[in-house]
Amino acid sequence: GQNIDQPTEMTATEGAIVQINCTYQTSGFNGLFWYQQHAGEAPTFLSYNVLDGLEEKGRFSSFLSRSKGYSYLLLKELQMKDSASYLCAVTDSNYQLIWGAGTKLIIKP
Amino acid sequence: IAGITQAPTSQILAAGRRMTLRCTQDMRHNAMYWYRQDLGLGLRLIHYSNTAGTTGKGEVPDGYSVSRANTDDFPLTLASAVPSQTSVYFCASSESADGAMSYTFGSGTRLTVV
Numbered sequence: 300g301q302n303i304d305q306p307t308e309m310t311a312t313e314g315a316i317v318q319i320n321c322t323y324q325t326s327g328f329n330g331l332f333w334y335q336q337h338a339g340e341a342p343t344f345l346s347y348n349v350l351d352g353l354e355e356k357g358r359f360s361s362f363l364s365r366s367k368g369y370s371y372l373l374l375k376e377l378q379m380k381d382s383a384s385y386l387c388a389v390t391d392s393n394y395q396l397i398w399g400a401g402t403k404l405i406i407k408p
Numbered sequence: 409i410a411g412i413t414q415a416p417t418s419q420i421l422a423a424g425r426r427m428t429l430r431c432t433q434d435m436r437h438n439a440m441y442w443y444r445q446d447l448g449l450g451l452r453l454i455h456y457s458n459t460a461g462t463t464g465k466g467e468v469p470d471g472y473s474v475s476r477a478n479t480d481d482f483p484l485t486l487a488s489a490v491p492s493q494t495s496v497y498f499c500a501s502s503e504s505a506d507g508a509m510s511y512t513f514g515s516g517t518r519l520t521v522v
Contacts (some may be wrong), residue, residue: 390507
């Protein structure tokens with residue numbers, strides 16, 4: 300079966316750095332997405348990785364290792380507004396998007 | 409503002425009733441999707457449409473139907489609602505169905521079936 304694993308919940312301190320991991324087992328791979336979802340709101344796109352390596356976008360970076368079936372989202376200089384759920388999603392060989400259950404990130408002052 | 413509009417925002421529905429959730433986009437995206445999101449579970453695909461005039465079944469299609477008469481509209485119908493269909497429903501779209509394009513989501517419909 301297809302599976303995406305993320306930690307259910309993480310806690311971090313304002314101003315710090317946090318890394319949210321995602322491991323996947325899917326039938327084929329055609330890209331990996333990270334989305335942010337604030338409570339009661341719709342998911343919004345953060346990043347897309349299709350090749351191995353690190354993609355940096357401001358305070359957020361996303362890393363991919365296809366051989367290990369592994370990705371992480373790195374958030375630097377955490378702000379209170381970063382409190383949200385972070386969803387990992389993988390496009391499989393049929394170009395269907397498979398979603399993880401999301402990681403709820405709690406930022407403390 | 410370009411995007412996706414969903415209606416209603418929330419609804420309480422009696423079991424056995426028929427209900428249509430509306431979704432309209434103005435970005436001329438080819439592909440559209442309906443998801444349900446339940447606590448502790450990832451987004452689960454109900455139905456999708458790769459282009460106007462075509463639809464397909466997702467992971468959890470039972471009890472739901474869709475139509476795609478034109479590019480902009482993608483309504484989701486519950487023929488006879490049951491309590492297990494209580495959920496938050498998100499409509500989404502992407503430029504294409506090749507899996508490489510990011511999705512834009514509507515603000516969601518919170519449905520409670522009693």
